[in-house]
Structure formats: structure tokens, C-alpha cells
Amino acid sequence: FVDGDKIGSWGTCLNLVLAYQQQGNIAQAEHYAQQAIALYPAEDKDPILERVGLVLGENAATDHYFAEEDFNEKNYTAIQVKNLSNHYLRQNQPYHALLLQSQMYPFEKIEKNAGQLALTYIDQQDYPLAEQVFEVMQVLSPENCLSKIGKDYVQSLKNGKAPEKSDLIQLLDSLLSVSELKLMLHMAMVYAFEGVVETVLERLESQGAHYYAALRRALLEQQKGEIRSAIRRLEGLIKEDETRLEAHIQLGNILLGEGDFVSAEKIFNIACQLSGADWYAYYGYALSLAGQDQLEQAKYALSFAGRLSSGHPMVVDLMNLILAQEAQPAEHMTIQ
Secondary structure, eight states, X not given: OOXXXXXXXXXXXXXXXXXXXXXXXXXXXXXXXXXXXXXXOSSOOHHHHHHHHHHHOSSHHHHGGGOGGGSOTTOOOXXXXXXXXXXXXXXXXXXXXXXXXXXXXXXXXXHXXXXXXXXXXXXXXXXXHHHHHHHHHHHHOTTOHHHHHHHHHHHHHHHTOOOOHHHHHHHHTTOOSHHHHHHHHHHHHHTTOHHXXXXXXXXXXXXXXXXXXXXXXXXXXXXXXXXXXXXXXXHHHHHHOTTOHHHHHHHHHHHHHTTOHHHHHHHHHHHHHHOTTOHHHHHHHHHHHHTTTOHHHHHHHHHHHHHHHTSOHHHHHHHHHHHHHHTSTTSOOOOO
């Protein structure tokens, strides 16, 4: 779990958290979790809090650290804002997270964070959380295009009614920020407005968003059945920057769809290492393991996904599928 200079300090406590949790002694696990947090030497406690959260989930062991009254409302530090806003996000409270961030950061940064967060929620079909994001954006900037377009988009997804293509074309000239263009691209791709898609991709590339545009071009190739082209594009992005999570996740999803569970396992394993707090990385890892009938390991990975996603329906459904398969061990598991 930990090694080196961590032994005898916060690392030892973290090992004890895991040991007592596996024994079912939650009281002792929480005790050592608090010790690990207290002994962690960096001012930014978020890395240790994420690791504790992976073992115990969000509970009393860490909640006391985030008590709002512990923070001076007029003198937040950047690290305090990061830790508390991440806590809000893990609790599915993006409204509070973004409102807190707005006390320290300029609106342009908040808009970028909000836009990416909203698209993540939309992809996961967490429409109420996406609405929270757009609501807080409207509070922070009532005339902001992102919030207006976003709220209409979520409503169209919920109602199953596509917007008019002419309306999107008319909106294009009013979109200035990369976040607004990303949202427009998402809409155009969902509703297969090809001309709009290409126009927005070109505008994103002209504004320097080459990585994001490449991800979307790979997704378009995947949708058209051009799988090898999509894989090559994503492998190129990973080679350019191995530290970014998005291309790994997208490539892992393609490999799962192709039934190449061994390669998908390797990619999602890297994704888990790149971002210990991304529930989907652990979910994809669990899927790849389950596809190889490594059900016990899949359940273990899925337990992390569940703790990070507050019991997302996709995680619950996969766990139920694995449990059902374990009851019929003679049959090979089929991943849908």
C-alpha cells in the first residue's frame, strides 16, 4: 500500500486503515484514518483524503476535516478551496463546489471547470447534477451563454426532443469561449448534425483545443465503424501526453466494445493510476476483468468505483451482474 519514508508515519496508519477495514473493525479503521490525515505532511490534504475515501468511503473519518466553520470565509487559501470543493463533488454537490471556487478564481476558470463537469454528468446521464452546474453558472453570470444553452440541452435530453438544427447554426456566431463550443459540439454530435459538428471542430482547433477536438474526431470515427482509425488517433494522443486521462478512457471503451478485455485491462489500469478519484476508470477496469471471468478482482475494483460514485446505477448494475454470474459459475460472463 505504501513504502519508503512513509513507514512509521501516515503510511503506516493508512495500512492499518486497510487492515482494520478488511477485518470489519470500522471504528479502528476510522481512528487510524484520522491519524493518517493528521500526520500527512503536505498542506494539501486532498491526496491522503482520496486514498482514505477509497478504503472507507466518505464518512465521519474525513467529514470533520471539511466542516465549513473550520474555514475563514474571507480568507480561503487555494488549497482549502481545492480540498473542500473536491469534497462537495464527491458528495454530488457541484453547485456548492463551483460556488466556493468562484470566491477565489476568475469567472473564465469557473466556466471552464463547469463546462467540463456538466458534459461529464451528461455523458453519465446524471441530468440533475448537470442542471446544478448550469444553475450555479446562471447565478454567477446571468447573461452567460453556457448556462442558457446547457439548461435547454438538458431539457431536450430529458424530454427526448431534439432541437432544430437551424437554431444551433444561428447560435454559432454568438459562441465565444471554448466551453461554449464544447457544449455545442456535444449537442451536434448527439443529434448527428454533421455540418455543425465539423464547423465547431474547426473552431475549437483554431482556438487551440486540439486535444479535445482529436478526442471527438476519434469518437466520430468509432461511431462510423472506423475502429482502427479511432484507435490510432487515441494512441497518438497518449503518446503525445501520457499523463492525460481522457484518451486512456476513450481507448479503453473502444477495446471493451471490441471484446479485447486484456488490452482494455491494461489501459484502464493506467487510467486508475493517473486519477485515483475517477470512478469510471475503476468501473472500466472492473468491466475488463469481468470480461475475463476474473470476478473477484472485478468486484474489488468495482467497490472503489462505488465509493467514488455514490452508488452510480451503472456500478450497481454491473455488481448485480457479477453476483448473478457467481451463482452460475459454469457460464461465461457476457458484457453488454
